[in-house]
Amino acid sequence: MDVKTLCLGILTAGEASGYDIKKYFECTFRHFAVAGYGSIYPALAELTEKGLVTCREEPQTGRPARKIYRLTGDGRKAFEDSLVRTPPRHKVRSEFLVLMYFAHLLPPERLDAIFDERLADIHSNIEMLEDYRQQIESGEERVPTGVEFGVNFGLALNRAAKDEIHKHRDRVVDGARRGEDAHIPPARESHENTDNED
Amino acid sequence: MDVKTLCLGILTAGEASGYDIKKYFECTFRHFAVAGYGSIYPALAELTEKGLVTCREEPQTGRPARKIYRLTGDGRKAFEDSLVRTPPRHKVRSEFLVLMYFAHLLPPERLDAIFDERLADIHSNIEMLEDYRQQIESGEERVPTGVEFGVNFGLALNRAAKDEIHKHRDRVVDGARRGEDAHIPPARESHENTDNED
DNA sequence: TGAATCATGTAACTGGTTACATGATTCG
């Protein structure tokens, strides 16, 4: 799902400027989508051109006029259509797991640092999501059930990741420390093939 | 981490052709990285040019010669260096969660289908990973601790996702069925702003 | 006999990233 469509989605919640939209990508959306100004501003321009959003300028002193975007009827329809068409994929791109896959090629100290760094990130995610959940539970913030689901889902995955790291990190680091046999089998047949230097 | 580097990584396990490498991306690596022929073949060409891999051709009858790539000393070093430098990120890009976020804009039947589709994918992941784990546990396949960690990690995340969906899907679908109040709050301040048609 | 597998690649496209450019204001 491209940035244009996500902008439409964000605008279903009400008016927003490009700057406002960026905040969505930094807070809520950050757990499952990314976008920077470099893609948001051009996206909004294109959406305006296509009549899916309208743009009203709010002049300000000392800084560029706020351009406030609002969904049109066409825009809402286009978004709902794309929701119906979008297959519910869920992709993980993880340098962390690549690093794990090749852990036997890493110095144990580095491996240790990797776990720490990953855990720090997970903790920050959990904290963020727990805060949000509390706001929902306290009734401070009204959200649709689906949003709540997303928060719980993110929380569950992050906690599972944390647990898994705590359970197994020592074993992995020890493996690297013992200078473990670095044999990774090929995808299908095994070309019996000892390590090489040209 | 780009396809070039991942190819180097795969080649630390021994020789392989572009076709072989693709299989890694379809089996093991699929859970945390992607690459198609359109990026693998150019990557291998570039790596050869840079002297990080060598290429030997194995002629065949009736089909293009197999080009078998092998890591050079430089190549191995380059890969190990990049391992040390790569920050252990773990990113989720999830249309599924976008769909959840906007569940209140979806027909309940569609929502139901979305959950089913997602669960099917999760189940296939779990099956794949369980098979692999059994091969490891039975001693049929010798892998480094890090690889085993990755399998367990993937399994844990997929199971958590499955559980979470089972626990909450009915509530989300019901929410959509009741035509839930579609109010999503903006990122920070609330522009009190009822729905609009241009 | 028709589908899937083996096996290579290229070219056009696309979507997003990074870096740059500008500059007042508010907060600590």
Added chain:
DNA sequence: CGAATCATGTAACCAGTTACATGATTCA
């Protein structure tokens, strides 16, 4: 007083995707 925030954008770049091109072989 300096950093962060507010607020817009553009242009060059790059990595990866998609579609195309080819064609024998093996398996169901």
